[in-house]
Amino acid sequence: MNMSVIKKISEFFSTAALHYRAYKILIRNKRSYLYTTAWMQSLAEGKPIDNSQNAIPWMNFNIVELLDQRLNKNLNLFEFGSGYSTYFYADRVRCVTSLEYDSHWYQLLKPQVAENVKLIFQQEDIDGDYCRVIVKQQQKFDVVVVDGRDRVNCIKQSFASLSEQGVILLDDSQRERYQEGIELAEAEGFRVLHMSGLKATGGRAHRTTILYRDGNCLGI
Incomplete structure (x- = not known):
C-alpha cells in the first residue's frame, strides 16, 4: 500500500x-447549545420557537435574547416584515405595527394576531409606497425592525418616525447590499452594534445590526 x-x-x-x-x-x-436555544426543536418543527413552544423572531439567538430582556410594555414597535416575530413582539411591547407584502401570509396572520397588533398589507416596490408606510402612520416608534423588502430605503424612511429613544434593527446585515443603509444611519449620528450567531433552523452565522443613539430604549 x-x-x-x-x-x-x-x-x-x-x-x-x-x-x-x-x-x-x-x-x-x-444540555448543548442546540437544545438550550431550542435549535433542535425549531429544526424538527420547521419554525423558530423557544423551549416553551413560543414563537421567536427568525434572527440569531443573541439578538433574540437581548430583545427578550430589554423590550417592555412602554414601547411602540414597527416592523417591516411580519411573521413569527410579530407574536414575540406583541407579548413584550405596548403595540406593534407590522407591514407585510405577501398577501397569502397577510391573510394567514390577520385572524391570529393579538389585539395590540396593527397588521398592514402593502405590495412591495422600490423607494415607493412600501418603505413609506411607516411615515404614513404619523406617530413615533421606539423600535423599528427592518426585515422585509427594500431595506435601505426602509431605514432611510424610518429616521423621521423614531422617538428620541428610538433604535433601528437591521436583520441580515451581513449582506453587502444593506451596507448603504448602515452608512446612512452613521451619517445621521447613529452608532452601530453588530450581533452575530446561529439562528433557529440555520446552519451558519447570521447578523443583526442595532442602530442606536445615546439614551436609547434598549439601554445600550
Missing part, C-alpha cells in the same frame, strides 16, 4: 472521529 493511500485512509478516520465527537457533544447532549 503506497503512502498516498495510507494518508487518505488516515484522513478519513480522523474526519470520522471528529464528526462523531461533534455529534456526541452537540446532538446527543441534551
Whole structure:
C-alpha cells in the first residue's frame, strides 16, 4: 500500500472521529447549545420557537435574547416584515405595527394576531409606497425592525418616525447590499452594534445590526 493511500485512509478516520465527537457533544447532549436555544426543536418543527413552544423572531439567538430582556410594555414597535416575530413582539411591547407584502401570509396572520397588533398589507416596490408606510402612520416608534423588502430605503424612511429613544434593527446585515443603509444611519449620528450567531433552523452565522443613539430604549 503506497503512502498516498495510507494518508487518505488516515484522513478519513480522523474526519470520522471528529464528526462523531461533534455529534456526541452537540446532538446527543441534551444540555448543548442546540437544545438550550431550542435549535433542535425549531429544526424538527420547521419554525423558530423557544423551549416553551413560543414563537421567536427568525434572527440569531443573541439578538433574540437581548430583545427578550430589554423590550417592555412602554414601547411602540414597527416592523417591516411580519411573521413569527410579530407574536414575540406583541407579548413584550405596548403595540406593534407590522407591514407585510405577501398577501397569502397577510391573510394567514390577520385572524391570529393579538389585539395590540396593527397588521398592514402593502405590495412591495422600490423607494415607493412600501418603505413609506411607516411615515404614513404619523406617530413615533421606539423600535423599528427592518426585515422585509427594500431595506435601505426602509431605514432611510424610518429616521423621521423614531422617538428620541428610538433604535433601528437591521436583520441580515451581513449582506453587502444593506451596507448603504448602515452608512446612512452613521451619517445621521447613529452608532452601530453588530450581533452575530446561529439562528433557529440555520446552519451558519447570521447578523443583526442595532442602530442606536445615546439614551436609547434598549439601554445600550
